[in-house]
Amino acid sequence: MNTQKSQALFEKAKKIIPGGVNSPVRAFKHVGRNPIYFERGQGAFLYDVDGNSYVDFCASFGPLILGHSHPSIVSALVEQASKATTFGACHEKEVLLAELILKGYPYLNQVRLLNSGTEAVMTAIRIARGATRRSKILKFEGCYHGHSDGLLAKSGSGVAELAESSSKGVPDSIVSETVIARFDSITSIEKAFKQYGKEIAAVILEPIPANEGLWIPLQAHLEEICMLARLHGALIIFDEVISGFRVGLLGATGHFNLKPDLVTVGKIVGGGLPLAACLGTQSVMAEVAPIGPVYQAGTLSGNPLATAAGIAVLTELFSKPPYEILEKRTRRFIGRLKEEVLPQWDFVQMGSIFWMSPSKLTGAFPPVISSEDKKGYANFFGAALEAGAYFAPSPFEVSFVSVAHTDDVLDEMVEKLKKCRQ
Numbered sequence: 001m002n003t004q005k006s007q008a009l010f011e012k013a014k015k016i017i018p019g020g021v022n023s024p025v026r027a028f029k030h031v032g033r034n035p036i037y038f039e040r041g042q043g044a045f046l047y048d049v050d051g052n053s054y055v056d057f058c059a060s061f062g063p064l065i066l067g068h069s070h071p072s073i074v075s076a077l078v079e080q081a082s083k084a085t086t087f088g089a090c091h092e093k094e095v096l097l098a099e100l101i102l103k104g105y106p107y108l109n110q111v112r113l114l115n116s117g118t119e120a121v122m123t124a125i126r127i128a129r130g131a132t133r134r135s136k137i138l139k140f141e142g143c144y145h146g147h148s149d150g151l152l153a154k155s156g157s158g159v160a161e162l163a164e165s166s167s168k169g170v171p172d173s174i175v176s177e178t179v180i181a182r183f184d185s186i187t188s189i190e191k192a193f194k195q196y197g198k199e200i201a202a203v204i205l206e207p208i209p210a211n212e213g214l215w216i217p218l219q220a221h222l223e224e225i226c227m228l229a230r231l232h233g234a235l236i237i238f239d240e241v242i243s244g245f246r247v248g249l250l251g252a253t254g255h256f257n258l259k260p261d262l263v264t265v266g267k268i269v270g271g272g273l274p275l276a277a278c279l280g281t282q283s284v285m286a287e288v289a290p291i292g293p294v295y296q297a298g299t300l301s302g303n304p305l306a307t308a309a310g311i312a313v314l315t316e317l318f319s320k321p322p323y324e325i326l327e328k329r330t331r332r333f334i335g336r337l338k339e340e341v342l343p344q345w346d347f348v349q350m351g352s353i354f355w356m357s358p359s360k361l362t363g364a365f366p367p368v369i370s371s372e373d374k375k376g377y378a379n380f381f382g383a384a385l386e387a388g389a390y391f392a393p394s395p396f397e398v399s400f401v402s403v404a405h406t407d408d409v410l411d412e413m414v415e416k417l418k419k420c421r422q
Contacts, residue, residue, distance in 0.1 A: 030374065031377070037049045041068025058392045065313070077308055081305060085305055101314070103314075109285065110280060112278045115275065115298055117266035121239055123296050124263075124278045125148075125237070137150065137179070137201060138179045138204070139151065139153070144206075145204060149170045184365045197232035202237050203228075203235075206238075206242070206243070207256060211397075212366045214355035214398050219257075236261050246268055251263070264276065271311075273306035275309075329352075330351070342380070345358055356380075381393065
């Protein structure tokens with residue numbers, strides 16, 4: 001596989017961009033390679049600057065549920081770009097997109113549009129603190145909620161201890177307001193509430209954690225966490241930046257039939273453009289400026305290009321829900337991978353999301369990913385690239401199947417992967 005142009009671009013980038021990349025996982029350090037530079041995408045396929053093609057299972061880490069360059073999204077962007085790319089002011093499409101997002105979360109009343117999942121979560125936490133007049137946040141090991149200071153935290157000396165910073169540049173005084181517990185342990189969560197219950201403004205969680213492997217909690221487990229939060233006067237924030245409109249039209253909250261106070265969504269709702277949203281109940285969102293004292297602002301929030309793309313993808317999903325066929329197609333594909341390509345590996349699936357583990361999973365969360373597992377994934381990643389498959393360049397990340405991944409595309413990919421593993 002020729003990657004000469006990609007290598008030249010990376011050498012140039014390293015001189016002018018930190019590490020040569022604008023997001024760390026793109027550096028390919030987890031897979032022991034240099035990054036690939038892509039030029040275009042179409043349907044289920046990516047094409048790099050050297051002319052190589054790949055079936056894309058990374059899907060820009062989730063947004064591309066309809067595949068690359070879907071005609072309805074392209075048409076919406078071309079039409080909007082001919083009118084305006086940004087206003088920094090109110091426009092109709094932000095209202096239309098907010099209405100569509102709320103169709104998936106009918107128990108919530110209002111939406112604030114933002115530019116990224118990180119920003120949406122940061123806003124939800126600020127709203128929760130403003131509404132409860134409390135300062136601490138309870139989060140769980142293995143759940144990623146963006147790179148805002150208070151959430152770049154790891155557990156301290158013991159379970160349910162105050163957090164320690166997981167990044168330089170984040171003061172201890174900020175992460176001291178974050179409490180860490182184990183998601184898979186009610187005992188750990190109870191201990192956290194016993195110690196800090198009167199100070200905890202909100203519990204934030206991925207209802208389907210998909211940033212450190214993939215873990216599917218039991219409904220009763222999530223219900224117990226919500227009950228504990230309510231008992232102690234804390235709000236509940238569901239981070240559905242990945243799962244929102246990916247696992248179904250009603251997201252993970254609908255799947256589990258739960259009603260958190262705040263939900264953050266992103267990725268799919270922007271149709272592949274930078275857009276996210278914070279949703280909440282009427283009473284909680286009344287805290288947000290300009291009607292309340294919790295400040296949040298953004299020049300490009302609700303940008304007309306991003307809202308046009310979001311409207312296009314959500315309209316497509318509501319008019320022709322693809323979830324049943326995506327679930328079956330994904331199950332069939334990973335079944336063949338397990339049987340014919342990676343028989344020693346474990347697979348976890350939720351709808352069109354799947355995760356591959358080189359070793360047997362114990363059911364604990366977060367999972368233990370050993371150095372041998374990392375090496376095994378790196379070897380598979382390299383072989384898959386040679387076979388024309390692009391998976392996420394990290395053993396921690398999940399993979400995705402889109403509407404454009406037909407059974408024919410997936411079957412052909414299995415045959416190619418079989419040959420490269422022989």
